[in-house]
Amino acid sequence: MARSKEFYRDRGTLIWAFIFPVCIIAAIGFAFSSDEQGIFRTGVVNPAGDLSQAAKYLAAPWVKRIEYPDRGQALDRMRYHQLDLLLDGSEPGVYWINDLSVQSRTAEKLLLADTGGTMERRTVSGRRVRYVDWVIPGVLGMNIMFGSLFGIGYIIVRYRKNGVLKRLQVTPVTRLQFVTAQVLSRLVIMLASAAAVYIGCDLFLDFVMLGSYLDLFLITTLGSFSMIALALIVACRTASEELANGLLNLLTFPMMLLSEVWFSMDEAPPWLTVLSDCLPLTHMVQGARAIMIEGAGLGAISRHVWILGFMSIVFLVVAATLFRWNER
Structure with missing residues (x-):
């Protein structure tokens, strides 16, 4: 009963629990509803x-x-x-x-x-690309997204709630040093887990890889870094795990649906394509897909590389600026 009262007294949690799902369903229904059934x-x-x-x-x-x-x-x-x-x-x-x-x-x-x-x-002329070849960069990117956002977001919120951050405040560690350390530690974990998933899937599915593994590693690193830094913006002041969950879902659901993880955005309205282009997962997935399926080099995906690099720096600076050690 006490836990139930704690839930409904948190207005932020109530908003994300009840209003957010309705907004997502309405937005997707409006964006992708079409009477065209062309063959x-x-x-x-x-x-x-x-x-x-x-x-x-x-x-x-x-x-x-x-x-x-x-x-x-x-x-x-x-x-x-x-x-x-x-x-x-x-x-x-x-x-x-x-x-x-x-x-x-x-x-x-x-x-x-x-x-x-x-x-x-x-x-x-060109060979037919299997759906599994097309979708695997999106699935790997989605796995990195969830691990980055929820992995770092919940940890920081829990540290703040349990008083760990308050104790760190009296140490010589600065906010930027702490935030950067969290990004780098999670980045190593995400890259290792992504490499393990990639190797395991390749053994069973034998998907296409026409480009450079070094280029793929670079775009994956930049994408992971940007999403970890984005998670820190959510966690930099949040003290409620329920509110953090709602905010992280607010980020993950649009990226999962609009970043070409499962389907192409070619048929989406122009305004939705612009929104998709603002998401870090979009650039990581499109860059990785171009490398794997088309054999593209860094020059061909330079736009995605620059955007991810810019997002990473901006997110990290914003997170370090807004970060606070305690709940108040």
Whole structure:
């Protein structure tokens, strides 16, 4: 009974326990609700251009239209059999298919039937990427996310609640030194556990790894560091384990759903893609996926590396600045 009273007297805990799940369900339902049930996934680049020849095809109910900001990204999706056909408004009268995909050839026949066979065909080739090959970077990233956020978040809150931090306050240790030590110790644990999971999964699933292991280690280290530092921001002043749990869930659920762990964000609304781009897990997963599946080097994923590095520094400085030793 006493524990129950402690729970409902904590307003922060009540908010995260009851309001947060409703908000998550409503947001996801709104973002991903769509009446489109297209069979053939058709990419469109430069939609403001001239697509008049393919207008009838694009309007068909069996066509799922997906817009891309640049042709290179769309062609990569086609090489991996994630798109069936591609149109570019800047090159009217031209279409692209994957000549190794049966689905792509079928979409081509429908397009030619609607256009009278007047469009020019261009082809790309590429092997089909298994879903397990595509999803494994996301699963590994999700494992690191949970271990980083909950592992460090709960420990700091428990230290504060039990008075450990209060005793450390009288020592020569500064806030920045303490916070940095927590980040580095957890980082070693997370990298070791991620390496063990990677090796174990590879033995059973034999997934694709085309890039450099050193590059993969670097992007994993930066991603882990940024999420550990993010957890410290949550724990830097929180004294309630229940409130800490709600705040950590507030961070983990959006990242688990919007960071391309289980599915691509290609079909998501633009505003949701922008939100996804603000999450550290997104950059770690996309960078690791590019290295493993596409064989990308550091130059190709430099954007993700710089963003993760920037996030890591900002999160660590904010955590050290806001950190307090006791509950008050």
